[in-house]
Amino acid sequence: MKSSRALALTALGLILSILACQFPPGSTQPPPEVVPTETETVSPTETSTLAPTITDTPTLTPTVTMTEAPASPLPIASSPILFNFAMFTSTEGWAVTRDEDHLLRTIDGGDSWIDATPSGLDVVLSGYTTLGIRPFFLDAETAWFTPNATAGGVLYHTLDGGVNWTSTALPFERASYYFVDLSLGFALVDLGAGAGSHYVAVHRTEDGGATWTVVFTHEPGESKSLREGGSKNGVTFLDIDHGWIGGNIPMEDHFYLYYTVDGGTNWALETDISLPSTYAGSWLDVEQPFFVTSTSGYLPVRATAPDDNRYLLIYRSDDSGATWTFQNGIQDGRWVDFYSPDEGIIAAPTALYQTVDGGLTWTLVTTPGIPVGEFFLKVDFVDSLHGWALTTPDDSTWEPLNFYRTIDGGASWDQLLP
Numbered sequence: 119m120k121s122s123r124a125l126a127l128t129a130l131g132l133i134l135s136i137l138a139c140q141f142p143p144g145s146t147q148p149p150p151e152v153v154p155t156e157t158e159t160v161s162p163t164e165t166s167t168l169a170p171t172i173t174d175t176p177t178l179t180p181t182v183t184m185t186e187a188p189a190s191p192l193p194i195a196s197s198p199i200l201f202n203f204a205m206f207t208s209t210e211g212w213a214v215t216r217d218e219d220h221l222l223r224t225i226d227g228g229d230s231w232i233d234a235t236p237s238g239l240d241v242v243l244s245g246y247t248t249l250g251i252r253p254f255f256l257d258a259e260t261a262w263f264t265p266n267a268t269a270g271g272v273l274y275h276t277l278d279g280g281v282n283w284t285s286t287a288l289p290f291e292r293a294s295y296y297f298v299d300l301s302l303g304f305a306l307v308d309l310g311a312g313a314g315s316h317y318v319a320v321h322r323t324e325d326g327g328a329t330w331t332v333v334f335t336h337e338p339g340e341s342k343s344l345r346e347g348g349s350k351n352g353v354t355f356l357d358i359d360h361g362w363i364g365g366n367i368p369m370e371d372h373f374y375l376y377y378t379v380d381g382g383t384n385w386a387l388e389t390d391i392s393l394p395s396t397y398a399g400s401w402l403d404v405e406q407p408f409f410v411t412s413t414s415g416y417l418p419v420r421a422t423a424p425d426d427n428r429y430l431l432i433y434r435s436d437d438s439g440a441t442w443t444f445q446n447g448i449q450d451g452r453w454v455d456f457y458s459p460d461e462g463i464i465a466a467p468t469a470l471y472q473t474v475d476g477g478l479t480w481t482l483v484t485t486p487g488i489p490v491g492e493f494f495l496k497v498d499f500v501d502s503l504h505g506w507a508l509t510t511p512d513d514s515t516w517e518p519l520n521f522y523r524t525i526d527g528g529a530s531w532d533q534l535l536p
Contacts, residue, residue: 191281192232195222197536200231200508200521202252203496208504208525210258216519219249221263223279228506228523228534234280239265254295254303262295262303262327264288273327286328290321294352296406301326304361304382306353309336315346316365320353320382333382344385348374354406355382356415356438362388364404364417371397373419375404377439391433391442399424413438414459416477421447430454430464432477445477457499465494467513470528487531488522495519503527 198215200222205211213222213231222231239249246266253263259279264271271288277300290307297303301324309317319335336346348367355361359381365374375388393400400421409415417433430451433442448464448471456462460476463483468491471480485507492509495516499505505524510516521535 190225190232190279192223192234195220195231195233198222198231199519200535201519203498203506203508203521204255205498205500205504205506206255206258207500211498211506212253212255212258212261214251214253217248218251221251221253221261221280225279227504227525228521232280234276236274236276236280236283236285252294254297256297256300260297260300262297264293264295267291275327289330290319293321296353296355298355298357302355302358303327304353304355305330306350306363307335311349314348314368316349317346318344318350318363322358322381324358334385342385344376345387351404352406354408356409356412360439362407362439364406366401366403368401370399370401373402373404375417388442392444393421394444397421397423397429397431397447400429407435407439407442408456409439410456410459415439416454416456416462417442418454432464434476446480448480452494453496455498457501461502463497463499463505465497465507467493470494470497470507472528483528485528485531487524487533488520492520507531 198213198220200213201216201218203211203213205228209225209227211224211228213224214220215222219235220233221235223234224231235251248266250266251263253261255261260277261280262273262275264273271291271293273286273288274283275286276283290305292308293305295303295305303323303326305321305323307319307321309319311317317336320333321330322333323330334342334344336342336344344363348365350363350365353361353363359379361378361382363376363385367374371393373388373391373393375391376385377388378385393402400423403420405418405420407415407417413436415435415438417435419431419433421429421431423429427449429447429449431447432445432454434445435442448466450466451464452467453465454462460474462473462477464471464473464480470483470485472483473480488507488509489511492511493513494507494509496508497505503525505528507522509520509522510518511520518536520533522531522533524531
């Protein structure tokens with residue numbers, strides 16, 4: 119299961135928000151009534167505050183040999199600048215270019231990238247300077263996204279790695295998506311923000327995005343179970359009933375995590391998460407939980423301590439999100455990825471840390487082949503051997519963006535881009 123990759127995209131948006139910019143506010147009007155829509159086929163054009171225990175990482179022998187990738191009907195992207203990526207196997211994955219105008223796919227482990235962007239997207243810009251492609255990836259073949267548009271929304275969906283796309287008119291705009299499987303999905307729709315509040319609606323589809331039903335929406339002058347106050351980061355669902363929305367509110371030691379057990383109609387604040395005393399007085403930004411199995415999941419929480427130090431705190435659940443237990447944390451942690459119930463990677467500014475005990479302890483991952491001082495922006499492992507990292511030598515401009523791969527668990531790294 120690749121829930122961490124799906125969540126990873128929303129999480130990177132959070133990192134970009136913290137380090138760079140904020141998305142513009144949206145409309146305060148609720149969405150119109152949902153009606154079924156027709157689809158058309160589109161052809162492509164192209165922690166505790168203690169430092170983690172540092173030990174040597176053993177050298178692992180790769181068991182998979184990289185082979186020549188099969189041919190694709192899509193064009194090859196020439197020297198793309200990757201800004202976001204999600205890998206699903208040792209050879210297959212997705213990426214988005216830095217300008218968010220191109221959606222790419224690899225079938226050879228990142229040695230080359232295919233331009234899987236559907237055609238005709240330039241006509242929907244009309245006033246925007248970028249398409250703003252921010253997809254949800256379910257697996258190596260399946261993706262959904264909505265490009266920027268001045269009026270209305272359109273959902274693009276592929277089941278074959280971008281060779282063919284369908285486009286569906288939406289009854290809402292400005293949404294982030296989470297799909298549980300090929301059919302069941304949810305959209306968290308931004309209805310606007312102001313005066314410390316963030317208004318949203320939750321829509322559900324059970325046919326892969328062809329039709330949508332409103333399950334929750336804020337209304338002017340009405341108080342709802344999902345409070346208007348606070349900023350909502352995104353939505354995650356484990357199944358048709360159980361879901362979570364994380365975010366933040368300007369209060370010390372407050373976990374802004376709401377959950378539903380009835381498919382999003384009603385929400386309740388999670389109140390049984392404990393914050394270690396060493397982090398008392400921190401401002402907390404709760405990211406979306408992600409699940410490695412149907413029962414095992416992780417909840418990343420960003421903590422800004424009273425001394426302005428920042429930590430990435432890791433909580434674990436082994437009961438499908440019913441309870442969350444603090445594991446550990448990494449100072450200045452930027453990105454976390456678990457590829458099994460117990461094994462995961464955290465990217466700190468200039469180092470990678472690995473856990474094999476569910477986040478209780480972390481060890482330094484060697485990075486020979488990556489220049490000393492490179493800043494890690496994202497890391498993604500699909501197993502204990504195969505991983506990829508996006509880095510930059512300049513943490514203020516993020517120029518250039520470099521892309522690396524390891525096939526031996528970090529014992530060596532090869533630069534693939536630029």
